[in-house]
Amino acid sequence: MDNKSLTRPLTPRDWTSHSPYIHPDYRSTVLRGPKRPLLPIKTQLADLAAPVYGHEDIGELDHDLTRNARRNGEPLGERIIVAGRVLDERGRPVPNTLIEIWQANAAGRYIHKVDQHDAPLDPNFLGAGRCMTDSDGRYRFLSIKPGAYPWGNHHNAWRPNHIHLSLFGSSFASRLVTQLYFPGDPLLALDPIFLGTPEKARDRLISKFTLGLTEPGFALGYEFNIVLRGDAATPMEK
């Protein structure tokens, strides 16, 4: 294989599944989203190497947000398990791929210095984690259910409970930054960020409660599968 070009045509980004850049209900988009049409670029003309990393880069507790920042006890809140698979559009697993997550604590407060929401920090909770998928594309996090929090987008605006996720997949072009929501959250119907997504694709952002992932006496389980752009064609054998 010619390792100089790494030309792997991907399935195109499906713009009918993604928000437009300018979505005025989400005020920050108005001055920040590009206004001119994106220019096409042939993937054959792009070097598409994804960043390199390995299982040895991931700490033993990186996937367990209930334990990876403890100082003097357990974090407060409802323990949850978030697990699922990373797949490409044909349903093929994306193995050994990195998932990074970050979230608010159970009170709806981010540890980020800029978050001034008047809710308590939890000394035993950072809210950041990561893991890699296994050979079958499966991943699993332990965490605390994040709280809702207010934001300044409009009067009495509250973000639904959510977890942020960042993935690369197998190519620089399959990059995805997204958010996971929880089933039955009444704030979803009011959230301009969630509602920026075309209606047909919104359900893909909502995790599913499942007893199968729930551990008796320990934590509720939520399934969240992630679908990335994948190779447009089956690799040819040489």
Next chain:
Amino acid sequence: MTPGQTPSQTVGPFFAYGLTAEQYGYPFNSLFPPRIAEPRAAGEHIRITGRLFDGDGKTIPDAMVEIAHVDADGNPVTSREAAVASGFRGFGRCGTGTSADQSFEFHTIKPGVAAPGSAPHVNVIVTMRGLLVHAFTRLYFEDEAAANAADPVLDSVPVERRATLIAKRIALPEGVEYRLDIQMQGPDETVFFDL
């Protein structure tokens, strides 16, 4: 079959303790720091810097920039082991919230030619609060005028917009810096690609 691509959502304002923790002083190690090349890595060592501007011309203090490029010989980094051996990791991340003027700043090496006919370039992803889908662009080098003139991607960009992709070379006592500001909107809106 699957239900289709998982939709993108904004990275939000509070990514720093997860994605760029060391740069911002949070107690979590970073997999992708803004130093992409160790001093021992082969090639011309450079800094890549710039700022992001919104449609009002204000600098953006809560963006994250990711860059990726080939090594000095034009080869991509294909494994963690290769990156450890060469001191060049090929990819880095930087938030715009830690410098006084909201700059991003990468320490890296100048990339070689990735494919015949293409000019040396850096792949760039920008993401921020208010951006519902990350935006993809490229950085080219001012002092590669001949190669730039032949580059098929630059050639696909309308002539009057090409300057938005070309970084200025600034020779400083501490080394060479390439500077490219990214305009999210406005008359000089940066060219973003549908990669």
